[in-house]
Amino acid sequence: MLDSPRDPAVSNPPVQGFKENLGKGDVVRRSATASLPPPTRKLDEVAKLIDVSKCIGCKACQSACVEWNDTQPDIEENVGAYTNPHDLTPDMFTLMRFEEWENPATSDLEWLIRKDGCMHCEDPGCLKACPSPGAIVQYSNGIVDIDHDACIGCGYCVKGCPFDIPRVSKKDHKAYKCTLCSDRVAVGQGPACAKACPTQAIVFGTKTEMKAHAEERIADLKSRGYENAGLYDPKGVGGTHVMYVLHHADKPHIYSGLPDDPAISPVVTAWKGVTKSAGLLAMGLAAAATIAHGIFAKPDRVTAEDEDAGRALAEGDGTGGRP
Amino acid sequence: MSQPTLVEPGDAIRPGEPPVVERYRAGARINHWITALTMVLLILSGLGLFHPALFFLTSLFGGGQIARTLHPLFGLVLAASFLLLFLQFWRGNLWKPEDGAWVAHLGDLVAGHDEKMPEVGKYNAGQKFVFWSLAALIVVMLTTGIMIWDQFFEGLTPIPAQRIALIVHAVSAVFVILVIILHVYAAIWVRGSFDAMIKGHVTAGWAWRHHRKWFRQLAERRAAGTDRL
Numbered sequence A: 001m002l003d004s005p006r007d008p009a010v011s012n013p014p015v016q017g018f019k020e021n022l023g024k025g026d027v028v029r030r031s032a033t034a035s036l037p038p039p040t041r042k043l044d045e046v047a048k049l050i051d052v053s054k055c056i057g058c059k060a061c062q063s064a065c066v067e068w069n070d071t072q073p074d075i076e077e078n079v080g081a082y083t084n085p086h087d088l089t090p091d092m093f094t095l096m097r098f099e100e101w102e103n104p105a106t107s108d109l110e111w112l113i114r115k116d117g118c119m120h121c122e123d124p125g126c127l128k129a130c131p132s133p134g135a136i137v138q139y140s141n142g143i144v145d146i147d148h149d150a151c152i153g154c155g156y157c158v159k160g161c162p163f164d165i166p167r168v169s170k171k172d173h174k175a176y177k178c179t180l181c182s183d184r185v186a187v188g189q190g191p192a193c194a195k196a197c198p199t200q201a202i203v204f205g206t207k208t209e210m211k212a213h214a215e216e217r218i219a220d221l222k223s224r225g226y227e228n229a230g231l232y233d234p235k236g237v238g239g240t241h242v243m244y245v246l247h248h249a250d251k252p253h254i255y256s257g258l259p260d261d262p263a264i265s266p267v268v269t270a271w272k273g274v275t276k277s278a279g280l281l282a283m284g285l286a287a288a289a290t291i292a293h294g295i296f297a298k299p300d301r302v303t304a305e306d307e308d309a310g311r312a313l314a315e316g317d318g319t320g321g322r323p
Numbered sequence B: 001m002s003q004p005t006l007v008e009p010g011d012a013i014r015p016g017e018p019p020v021v022e023r024y025r026a027g028a029r030i031n032h033w034i035t036a037l038t039m040v041l042l043i044l045s046g047l048g049l050f051h052p053a054l055f056f057l058t059s060l061f062g063g064g065q066i067a068r069t070l071h072p073l074f075g076l077v078l079a080a081s082f083l084l085l086f087l088q089f090w091r092g093n094l095w096k097p098e099d100g101a102w103v104a105h106l107g108d109l110v111a112g113h114d115e116k117m118p119e120v121g122k123y124n125a126g127q128k129f130v131f132w133s134l135a136a137l138i139v140v141m142l143t144t145g146i147m148i149w150d151q152f153f154e155g156l157t158p159i160p161a162q163r164i165a166l167i168v169h170a171v172s173a174v175f176v177i178l179v180i181i182l183h184v185y186a187a188i189w190v191r192g193s194f195d196a197m198i199k200g201h202v203t204a205g206w207a208w209r210h211h212r213k214w215f216r217q218l219a220e221r222r223a224a225g226t227d228r229l
């Protein structure tokens, strides 16, 4: 039985019957949950591959995303850039970022267009940071998804994410980001953006297939002079389920600040790790120690002599008070 | 030989049967208990987010969303309320030579040899420690709390700074809670202390035993007729 679409290029849904997946038994990680029942099966890992060199910046993917997810991004001001809206928002899960870059080797102006959005990390920083049990889950096919019923809107995921992706809505106080169209993938469809892309710069399939497809693309780019062409599947976050083919893979940052070497910040790791365990221990010990002292040690009571001396001072002429 | 910083407004010996020593005016007591209540609410709502094992605490407030919303608001109330307390108490909490001696005799205190403790003013070194550490920690909690308060201050600082704010807020919270445990326990262990913050006055014996220098000062002022000025 297929658990994800098979045609990497056009991600048309399979025509044979498809059993819905991405249920409880497919969850491999769950925020703020220490022991999770083991998944009942292992789905094929999926990936979206975005070939930056094929993108024409038409934003069909952005429109498809808005349409499928039924969001209403605000109409903003034109500030003289194609990037629109100005940033990812709770209503805009993916954003075409446009960068004019002068290649120092050739002095050519290169127009770098990158589709920004959730990378669906193998080791997701948002999920690690999230304090609400089950508000973020990761499925065995690699999709990282937010459960809006459990989200409390604290914004920890925003701080945990190495790519600055989640956005918390000021309307319903819940975090939003690309779902990799988990609702479509669960029924055998590809993501809306991939389906809409007219140049097939966005393709979707199993991660293995996507890597193989990327190899072909990289070989093609290299044959055309892009000697640093390569795949962006950063190891620092355990690899991602959204990958890029970059013509300048040696310097991802030129693509509107794509991190060169993303990883969960050590500050976040220390905050969610040793701070919590050592903190809980210290508070528990202090509480236990005082309770034990309260039960076993003698309270500090005012004695009869103290009362006599105190009365003498209170009623005396103010000079002494010793009995 | 009067040392004006030793007593606070309202402190006085009230003659009677038995005589009592006024320690906190009604305003200071109400101020203290508002601070205490918001502190408890802050600790409960904060701990709910601190560790998954404590997430159930958020249900005391009606759920995670509500606890998350209320926590920083409680924080503002606490900061304002503590500021008022601070303005009333800071002079009495300035470090004095006898405080060093008092700390050196901590072992005697815990062992129950109260007679070996040096005479202290309105606050002993332990109380001063609680006062100053809470004052410093609340400044830190307020600063870092605002940095991570996305509802109103989203983007005030860059994300790497917010991460540091989060860990500092969490570590400071642990210290706040440790200091509060110490504070509450000391008040319970030293019998008669609750009277000071509930009724506003303590027995002469309590004043004699725990804050003799302060008590002597009040007796002097009373003898000189300046105690109600």
Ligand code: HEM
Pocket: A131, A154, B039, B042, B043, B045, B046, B047, B049, B050, B051, B067, B068, B069, B071, B072, B073, B074, B075, B076, B078, B079, B137, B138, B141, B142, B144, B145, B146, B148, B149, B150, B166, B169, B170, B173, B176, B177
């Ligand atoms: C001294 C009193 C305070 C204590 C004990 C306290 C405790 C905590 C704790 C334990 C957390 C969870 C941290 C974590 O998940 O690791 C937290 C989160 C937070 N605190 Fe505090 N805090 C205090 C004061 C404040 C103040 C004064 C403010 C702001 C004005 C504030 C704003 C926040 C915010 C915004 C969060 C993130 C969750 C949320 O949005 O509610 N806190 N606090």
Ligand code: SF4
Pocket: A031, A126, A129, A130, A131, A132, A135, A136, A146, A150, A151, A152, A153, A154, A155, A156, A157, A158, A166, A168, A174, A175
């Ligand atoms: S905003 Fe929601 S998803 Fe993000 S960390 Fe907080 S509870 Fe988790």
